[in-house]
Amino acid sequence: MxxxxxxxxxxxxxxxxxxxxxxxxxxxxxxxxxxxxxxxxxxxxxxxxxxxxxxxxxxxxxxxxxxxxxxxxxxxxxxxxxxxxxxxxxxxxxxxxxxxxxxxxxxxxxxxxxxxxxxxxxxxxxxxxxxxxxxxxxxIPYGGLLASHLLKKTSIKKGDKILIYGASGSIGTMAIQLAKNAGAHVTGVCSLRNFDLVKSLGCDQMIDYTAENAEKQLQTYKYVIDAVGNSKSSALKEKSKKAITPNGKYISIDHGTPLTPKEAFLNLKSLAEQGKIKPxxxxxxxxxxxxxxxxxxxxxxxxxxxxxxx
The missing domain is CATH 3.90.180.10 (Medium-chain alcohol dehydrogenases, catalytic domain)
Incomplete structure (x- = not known):
């Protein structure tokens, strides 16, 4: 072969x-x-x-x-x-x-x-x-399983504000959809050219990490999810680590070893069949x-x- x-x-x-x-x-x-x-x-x-x-x-x-x-x-x-x-x-x-x-x-x-x-x-x-x-x-599997691993570290309630850094990548695009399915209000960080994409996936707000006023657009969030890890950084990313509520949490894909349990895989299959996530x-x-x-x-x-x- x-x-x-x-x-x-x-x-x-x-x-x-x-x-x-x-x-x-x-x-x-x-x-x-x-x-x-x-x-x-x-x-x-x-x-x-x-x-x-x-x-x-x-x-x-x-x-x-x-x-x-x-x-x-x-x-x-x-x-x-x-x-x-x-x-x-x-x-x-x-x-x-x-x-x-x-x-x-x-x-x-x-x-x-x-x-x-x-x-x-x-x-x-x-x-x-x-x-x-x-x-x-x-x-579906790669981004979906890693996004599931990140979201499992949260306890999202309807209306919780979440920031996803790296919203347009394979992990970020799945994290947006999983967070929206859980009822979150999602802000996606990506480049301006990807705004239409992440908005179509459910992002309520977007921040262009290259914009001069990007840091000023930050609010405070229950969860800040870093979907790119240490491979990429910016002034906005560093400031976002502290843009959390008193009981909030910063979660990075580089924190710990990602788990890929079968129940998460089968959940992705079910969500895809229902049209609740799209690759x-x-x-x-x-x-x-x-x-x-x-x-x-x-x-x-x-x-x-x-x-x-x-």
């Missing part, structure tokens, strides 16, 4: 199109013919490994030294079940599914930058929402243009998700 392999950490040019052996499912696994995957910020981080010495060493302990232990990156999958192991009962051949290759911080599986992948049936794996395309389904796709590339996709994501200006069709 065709797959994109990361031969060593570094530039996007280290991603090469290869012919590798097609995987065979174990007794509790399904073989999925992949139709779409996603290039996430985490994928770019792992591929580049452009981190300070100690964080880089820790990441290589996890993923492999010199090059990724599994050279086929990617944790997001949507596709069709082509074969299943003898113990599989939840899925049948021909089922259209979507999945995320992590069920816990220590139990993860890469490999979706390829034509096929095997995953256990009890993984973050479910039937694809019938109202979504394969590309749309692939735009945002910036650009779509074929598998053969993976280098170009990585370079685009690396710029840090994507709106929602970048999808790869297989």
């Amino acid at each position: 065709k797959a994109i392999e990361c031969l060593k950490y570094g530039d996007a040019e280290n991603l090469v199109l290869s012919n590798v052996e097609k995987p065979t499912p174990n007794d509790n696994e399904v073989l999925i013919k992949i139709r779409a995957t996603s290039v996430t910020t985490s994928d770019v981080l792992i591929r580049g490994l452009n981190e300070p010495l100690i964080p880089r060493f820790i990441l290589q302990l996890i993923f492999g030294f010199g090059s990724p232990r599994n050279p086929i990156l990617g944790m997001v999958t949507s596709g069709i079940v082509e074969h299943k192991g003898k113990d599989v009962t939840l899925f049948d051949v021909g089922d259209e599914i979507f999945a995320y290759g992590s069920i816990s911080p220590t139990n993860r599986r890469f490999g979706s930058y390829a034509e096929y992948i095997c995953l256990p049936e009890d993984w973050n794996l479910a039937l694809k929402p019938a109202n979504l395309s394969f590309e749309e389904a692939a735009a 945002v796709i910036d650009r779509t590339y074929p598998l053969e243009r993976m280098i170009e996709a990585h370079k685009y994501v690396e710029k840090g200006r994507k709106r929602g998700n970048v999808i790869i069709t297989v």
Whole structure:
């Protein structure tokens, strides 16, 4: 089968199109013919490994030294079940599914930058929402699960004011929708060009972080949610950390290890089926243009998700 392999950490040019052996499912696994995957910020981080010495060493302990232990990156999958192991009962051949290759911080599986992948049936794996395309389904798991992780640290009540920094990215676009579903009044921080997008997702107010008067537009919020982490900062972001009510809370995606429980994954599926969340796709590339996709994501200006069709 065709797959994109990361031969060593570094530039996007280290991603090469290869012919590798097609995987065979174990007794509790399904073989999925992949139709779409996603290039996430985490994928770019792992591929580049452009981190300070100690964080880089820790990441290589996890993923492999010199090059990724599994050279086929990617944790997001949507596709069709082509074969299943003898113990599989939840899925049948021909089922259209979507999945995320992590069920816990220590139990993860890469490999979706390829034509096929095997995953256990009890993984973050479910039937694809019938109202979504394969590309749309692939735009849900990464941002949706990380946004769910952030929102789980809140106890939003109707009318609570929330600020989401990085509102137009894959995590931010999902965080807006989840917060609105919980009844929050949401202010989104992004660039001016993304105002229409975040407003369409439910933002009540917007702040352009590049504006000269951006800091003066801050109010006080029950929760300030940082959906971009330490990779991006601004004077507005630093001031927003203190723009909270006396019992408020600042929550960053960099605080702790994100959890990806199955109940959160299935909740995203349900919300998508009800039309309560909608995936945002910036650009779509074929598998053969993976280098170009990585370079685009690396710029840090994507709106929602970048999808790869297989």
